[in-house]
Amino acid sequence: MIASNKIINFNAGPAALPQEVVQQAAEAVLQYADSGTSILSIHHRGKYFLDILEESKQLVKELCGLNDDYEVLWLQGGGRMQFAMIPMNFLNEGQTAYYIDSGSWASDAIAHAQLYGNVQVLSSSKDHNYQQLPEIPSTITSNAAYLHLTSNNTIYGTQLQELPTVDVPLVVDMSSDIFSKRIDYSKCSLFYAVAQKNMGPAGATLVVLRKDMLSRIKRQLAPILDFKKQVEKNSVLNTAPVFPIYVSLLTLRWIKEKGIEQIEADNRQKADLLYAEVQRNTLFNCQVEDKDRSMMNVCFNGIDKTIEEAFINFAQENGCTNIKGHRYVGGLRVSLYNAISLEDVKYFIAVMQEFELSRH
Ligand SMILES: Cc1ncc(COP(=O)(O)O)c(C=O)c1O
Structure with missing residues (x-):
């Protein structure tokens, strides 16, 4: 039979990471830089980690071609936490949030949003077993809280070729195709991606949002769930997931080099x-x-x-x-x-x- 002495992991997530990233991560587990200690034990408010955080945020902006109008956050709670945080923060009373139902993750995001306010599903490809993408209407009532899309449907194998241009805040779940191709990220008011596919291990979620979104937050929220508080505290409101963020930084460097x-x-x-x-x-x-x-x-x-x-x-x-x-x-x-x-x-x-x- 075909000779192979290596295992190729085609998992959908947690997914394979570049070998050099895994190697560098392994070395950092033994000792991080000149810290004399493991990356697993460095302080999340100390200089070593704050440098990691800063470099990772700058690299995200650089790779996405975004300027300082955007804030970069590393949060916990995975994709599902964003399914909840987005309507909690941005779906205010009297408003409607629009969703495109392109698969199970999108419909889970819809179910979360319905807990917090009015939701309208503009289109769905459920009747086609999600084996095609639903149409995205080009005109959307402008008082909408936002339009939520999933750019790549991990379970069904469909992917948007290009983000639409809409005149309401565009919010995109990019968990399974961020950094996989050129994307016009500036069309988004907010996008998010779990680390465990194209970036790093599970445990960190990247959220990038335009600063003007922060003024739309009206609800009284627990600080951990409030984007304004997370921005104020530079993603270290609580003990940050140091290791997943560090491995994500290593992957971002790898992406930049390639x-x-x-x-x-x-x-x-x-x-x-x-x-x-x-x-x-x-x-x-x-x-x-x-x-x-x-x-x-x-x-x-x-x-x-x-x-x-x-x-x-x-x-x-x-x-x-x-x-x-x-x-x-x-x-x-x-x-x-x-x-x-x-x-x-x-x-x-x-x-x-x-x-x-x-x-x-
Ligand atoms: C597109 C997309 N969004 C959200 C999620 C959910 O992420 P989590 O398991 O971190 O909640 C996944 C998980 O695979 C996904 O593929």
Whole structure:
């Protein structure tokens, strides 16, 4: 069989990180810089960590092409905490928040928002099993609190090609495609992304918001849930998740060195090769609408359940792990985040071809 002595982790999150990032993180666990102690034990208000925080915030702005009109926060609580914090902070009495329902994460965000005020779902692709993106209306009533979108639907393998231009604050969940390609981040009033896909380990969530959003906050909130307080306290209102933020900084440095344009070109090539093989291979097919296919999460099916199960085992035996589709949808899902190389994808395609030969 195909020789491989490495394991390729195609998980959708927590996902594979660049090997050099993992190496540097491991060294920092033993000792951080000249601190004489592990990164796991440095003080979250001390100089070492404040430097990490500052560099990471500057790098985020640089990579996103944003100026000082934006604030960068590192928070905890993952994507779901943002599903709650966004309406708590920005959906005031008498207003409506608009949502696009493009998948389970989007509909979970909707369910959270409904706890805090009026919500209108402008469009949904639920009736198409989320295998295509819903339309985004171009005109939206201007007194809307905001419009919320999910840019990449991790479970279904659909992705917005470009952010829309709308005249209400645009809020985007970019958890599974941030830093994967050039994006016009300046269209957003707020965007957020969990670390555990394209940035680092679980435990930190990146939130970037335009400063003018802060004046819209009217509710009395516990400080930990209040964006104004989090900005005032520079993300160290409570004990910050030092290690996930540090690993995210290492990944941001890696992204900067590689360059977003190169990353996008690689991601495009990786996805094109894999979708082409899914189409060619007699044992697989992809139900996701062509124009909406994700570069990050390639979701496809075997021609029947037996083939899917056999292939998951075959891939595992050949070093390709975590390719089972999300439990809501089944099938197969191969996540091609930035740390997955073109060689990894070519190897996976060779495994698919070998599997096909073995079944005929
Ligand atoms: C697009 C998207 N949003 C939100 C989440 C939820 O993140 P968490 O598990 O940190 O709440 C996920 C998780 O995979 C996701 O893919």
